[in-house]
Amino acid sequence: MIAVKTIDLVKKYKNKIAVNKLNLSIDQGELFALLGVNGAGKTTTIKMLSCLSSPTSGDAILLGDSIVKDPFKVKEKINVSPQETAVAPNLTVRENLQTIAELYGNKKQDAIKKTEEMIIRFGLGEIEKSRAKTLSGGWQRRLSIAMALITEPEILFLDEPTLGLDVLARRELWNMVKKLKGNITIILTTHYLEEAEALSDRIAIMSEGELKAVGTSQELMKQTDKDKFEDAFIALSMMEGVI
Numbered sequence: 001m002i003a004v005k006t007i008d009l010v011k012k013y014k015n016k017i018a019v020n021k022l023n024l025s026i027d028q029g030e031l032f033a034l035l036g037v038n039g040a041g042k043t044t045t046i047k048m049l050s051c052l053s054s055p056t057s058g059d060a061i062l063l064g065d066s067i068v069k070d071p072f073k074v075k076e077k078i079n080v081s082p083q084e085t086a087v088a089p090n091l092t093v094r095e096n097l098q099t100i101a102e103l104y105g106n107k108k109q110d111a112i113k114k115t116e117e118m119i120i121r122f123g124l125g126e127i128e129k130s131r132a133k134t135l136s137g138g139w140q141r142r143l144s145i146a147m148a149l150i151t152e153p154e155i156l157f158l159d160e161p162t163l164g165l166d167v168l169a170r171r172e173l174w175n176m177v178k179k180l181k182g183n184i185t186i187i188l189t190t191h192y193l194e195e196a197e198a199l200s201d202r203i204a205i206m207s208e209g210e211l212k213a214v215g216t217s218q219e220l221m222k223q224t225d226k227d228k229f230e231d232a233f234i235a236l237s238m239m240e241g242v243i
């Protein structure tokens with residue numbers, strides 16, 4: 001089954017076309033990476049797909065529902081771990097998780113149970129009583145993803161999940177994301193090419209709001225006749241025209 005299908009999706013800001021007629025199809029259970037240089041249109045795409053910003057034209061269907069016609073239905077099935085970490089700084093790790101679970105309609109006892117499960121699942125036990133603002137960037141990001149997952153989304157958006165993290169924290173986060181693979185659909189944006197290669201089933205390359213290529217890293221290297229994924233990425237980012 002298809003989790004996400006975009007149909008000529010467009011976002012304009014005054015005279016700037018941030019996303020130009022995007023046509024993408026993402027399968028259920030797939031981990032799909034959106035790559036592109038600064039300003040390529042990745043965040044704008046995620047904002048439209050997660051109903052935080054409405055498209056100028058076109059549409060996207062998420063598990064059967066339209067972001068234009070039924071944004072509330074779409075919102076019930078998705079969650080986002082945004083670029084700017086969305087944790088409440090003065091609440092503890094446990095309080096952050098429980099608050100989100102309650103906000104999403106769980107009764108207190110169920111929220112406590114789910115919080116417990118997430119703390120165990122994501123190894124947050126040692127920091128559960130710490131206020132979020134005292135955590136390192138890596139722990140904050142882990143908490144942010146756990147908070148997105150406690151709402152049991154069918155589609156999870158991860159916008160630059162390892163931005164600013166050190167090598168160890170990045171690897172830990174990769175392991176966490178790998179464990180989620182196959183269970184839910186994940187759409188990831190990143191500037192780290194090795195992250196997209198290590199984690200994703202398929203990769204889309206955007207440039208200046210347009211989709212330049214989609215495929216596995218191997219397919220994209222073959223398509224551009226390059227031995228390194230970085231060289232394929234550069235060639236595809238600079239390519240004229242839309243696929």
Ligand SMILES: Nc1ncnc2c1ncn2[C@@H]1O[C@H](COP(=O)(O)OP(=O)(O)OP(=O)(O)O)[C@@H](O)[C@H]1O
Binds near residue numbers: 038
């Ligand atoms: N609110 C806005 N108003 C005007 N222009 C915007 C707005 N948001 C984004 N843009 C422009 O749209 C284009 C796409 O931006 P977007 O943030 O989607 O790119 P990105 O691929 O996520 O970039 P980055 O990797 O730097 O996060 C850019 O030229 C940006 O300046």
